[in-house]
Amino acid sequence: MKITDNILLLCFPLLLVSHTVSGQNAETAGSGGPDSPDAVLELTLDDCRQMAMQNNTAVLNAGLDVAAAKARKQEAVAEYFPTVSVNALAFYAFDPLLEIGVTDVLGKSDFSSSLENILSSYAAQYGFSPYYSTMKKGATASVSVVQPLFAGGRIVTGNRMARIGLESASLQQEISLRETSESVESAYWQIVSLEDKLACLADVNTLLDTIYRDALSASGAGLALETDLLQVRLKINETRSQEISLKNGIRLAKMSFFNSIGLEYNPYRTFGRDSLPDIDDIRLVDDIGDLLSPDNYYVPAEDVACEQEEARLLDMSVEAKRLEKRMAVGETLPQIAVGASYGYNNVIDKGSMNGLVFGMVQIPISGWGKTARKVQRLDAQMQKAENDRLYLQRQIVLQINKLWLDLTAAWEKYQVSLESLDMAKTLLSQMRDQYSAGMVPVSDLLQAQTQVAGAESALLDSRIAYRTALQAYLDRTE
Secondary structure, three states: OOHHHHHHHHHHHHHHHHHHHHHHHHHHHHOOOOOOHHHOEEEOHHHHHHHHHHHOHHHHHHHHHHHHHHHHHHHHHHHHOOEEEEEEEEEEOOOOOEEEOHHHHHOOOHHHHHHHHHHHHHHHHHOOOOOEEEOOEEEEEEEEEEEEEEEOOHHHHHHHHHHHHHHHHHHHHHHHHHHHHHHHHHHHHHHHHHHHHHHHHHHHHHHHHHHHHHHHHHHHOOOOOHHHHHHHHHHHHHHHHHHHHHHHHHHHHHHHHHHHHOOOOEOOOOOOOOOOOEHHHEEEOOOOOOOOOHHHOOOOHHHHHOOOHHHHHHHHHHHHHHHHHHHHHHOOOOEEEEEEEEEEEEOOOOOEEEEEEEEEEEOOOOOHHHHHHHHHHHHHHHHHHHHHHHHHHHHHHHHHHHHHHHHHHHHHHHHHHHHHHHHHHHHHHHHHHHHHOOOOOHHHHHHHHHHHHHHHHHHHHHHHHHHHHHHHHHHHHO
């Protein structure tokens, strides 16, 4: 028996199994099985963005930072209002805290000593104490109100710092939203690219099947060698291996992507929960579409650099240092406050209600030298923040220019990929004609087919790279 006959005998069962499996899949799809349209979850890029904005950890934390900054601002506003406190005290002493005799009132003298001796003799005779004692026990309770009038400008400065903190947190949230959107889009198109490559592999498999059938016919007619069939079969197995690796890569990419946007799924069809979609049944349906040249999107970098969130954050960092210096200077200024208190007192005499009003002035003296050194330190930090602002503003312009260069380079690579694919397809067409005429071996035809597959893969990568670069540029310029 010839090798050709052996190959035919091997192919017939495979074709039979393939036909049977195709029929079963068709029945499953028609009966609403896992691959039916009703079981497929389709996601657009906007859907994924919205899910990321609701579930992404960085976005959620940025929202919490804004909420904390709002609370801090409200906390600073409360410093303008008076402080109200309720105070209460009760005590009991083993011995009176205050004990007064004759000599304590009249001083040390012969007269006071004689008078004290007389009182002591009568006290022993009539049963009273020659000393006045009090504060063995007592209680007091009061309500106090203190209104600051001037605190060295620290209350006003503190409120300004809290406002800057809120604006900074809001800008950080916008940056987090922008970066998350860019990350979602990049991951989305990466998965789309992998799935497009999988579709290209299917086309390659179809072409290889055609080549194999042609080689099989030529071999049966004695026009091709058995090695030609083996080379085609090896190429088919190589493509199948690539398909398996690509499917696994798509699943892993989907898992990472869905975790980042907070989408729950079944990683395995067999062991998953019925309430969750299988990862293979979640499809990204958006297409890149037509691509326009970068000239349609150009904006001068200097015009948009000053509007960037990062640039505004730099301005706020300098302003925060100025306010911090003002807070330090405020520590050396007088503090003025007025207040009132009213309450019950039962410490010395009988319990009674009483009230008072008071004014308070506090002038720091000993801390001036320390504060002066602190102000010098803050001056240096403020100048450093100003230097950083000027440098980083130039870096922002540089970054926008870099995004433009990346965009134009991606467009040029895309054009090169289009040209390469056209040439590879032309070469493949010529090779097929020459192979059919028996002018070239099958290895040359397979090599031409490999070049087409590589060119298609490079074209997909260049389209994704350009779309990602374009979105990154638009996020900064629009």
